[in-house]
Amino acid sequence: MSNHLSDRIQNMSTSATLAMAAKARELRNEGKDIIGLSLGEPDFNIPDFIKEAAKQAIDDNYSSYTPVDGYAELKQAISLKFKRDNGLDYGPNQIVVSSGAKQSLFNIAMVVLNPGDEVILPAPYWVSYSDIVKLAEGVPVEVKTDIDTDFKMTPAQLEAAITPNTRMIWFSSPCNPSGSVYSKAELEGLAEVLKKHPNIYVVSDEIYEHINFAGGHVSIAGIDGMYDRTVTVNGVSKAFAMTGWRIGYIGGPEWIAKGCTKLQGQVTSGANAIAQRAVITALEAPVSKIQYMIDEFHKRRDLVLGLLGEIEGFNLNVPEGAFYVFPDISAFFGKTLNGTTINNASDFALYLLEHANVATVTGEAFGNPNCIRISYAASEKELKEAIARIKAVV
């Protein structure tokens, strides 16, 4: 029997964040009191006004297959949202609704990349980028950044990474895992480099757009010369606490939107009907409706930075968005703590799980082996307890 998995799947890594969550669940089942700070999932309930819209959609019998690229009313709401929040003009033929931003990203890779095409990933990058690119037979090219530049890629680094095979650049701002936010000037610097390379496209993942404590989210598609060569990716998982509803979307060049629709038509068809109806209501609402969650994340960020800052060996910057801190913990490498030698970030994350009962994620999964990612999408009480435990074991 040749019951082996395809090379494609064998060569793919398992999502490290999901793997850590599974390990934490296993320990919990053994009776351990694990505090989970590994997942990128808001701990809020979905706002009631969105729930009501979903209930109404059920009563209104939205139960048939949906248009492959999304309901026209949802695409209209997305178009207005792009205009209102980002100053971007995307018409209905430039918008595709998918089952989560993750599917949007997968679609783009499959639609744009040919085997061997290089995709520049400023590291740290979101855990799935690299494997999605590889699945589409592209070649991820990591550009290492560190805490001294707030984990942001400089124009000089971008320039140095470009080769004749470069097809795309993928990045998130606010960034998962670093929480970094690119300013307008920084994006203009990157756009200046790209002017010399007209065949390179940009994927701008803006799913954390609203969770921005510095204010003033900037979309690279709005920078001079970038509109025609940028795909803006967004979704409702983070800002609206709707991770399980699985709705993401893109705005971008029509030929890419067309390709994504064609692919989706053969793979998943249109996204869930009830969720799409609910998202119309979510996106039409003013951002002030979700401000309470953003304020809470802001408060927790300050709390976590303050408490972690008291621990020797944790080198921190100030993340301006998302809900993660990404401390450089390389000061622990080569040390032995409670009989465990720490050689890298994976050892350190495992050590915290086993000795402090706190689940974090190794930075190696995000292309940075000196850091760990701590999600502060948890209650203040849990955060205080988790950091006290970490302090006690390091």
Ligand SMILES: Cc1ncc(COP(=O)(O)O)c(C=O)c1O
């Ligand atoms: C940067 C980034 N992009 C995309 C996604 C995927 O979001 P969705 O739940 O819409 O698939 C996530 C989720 O963790 C993320 O952090």
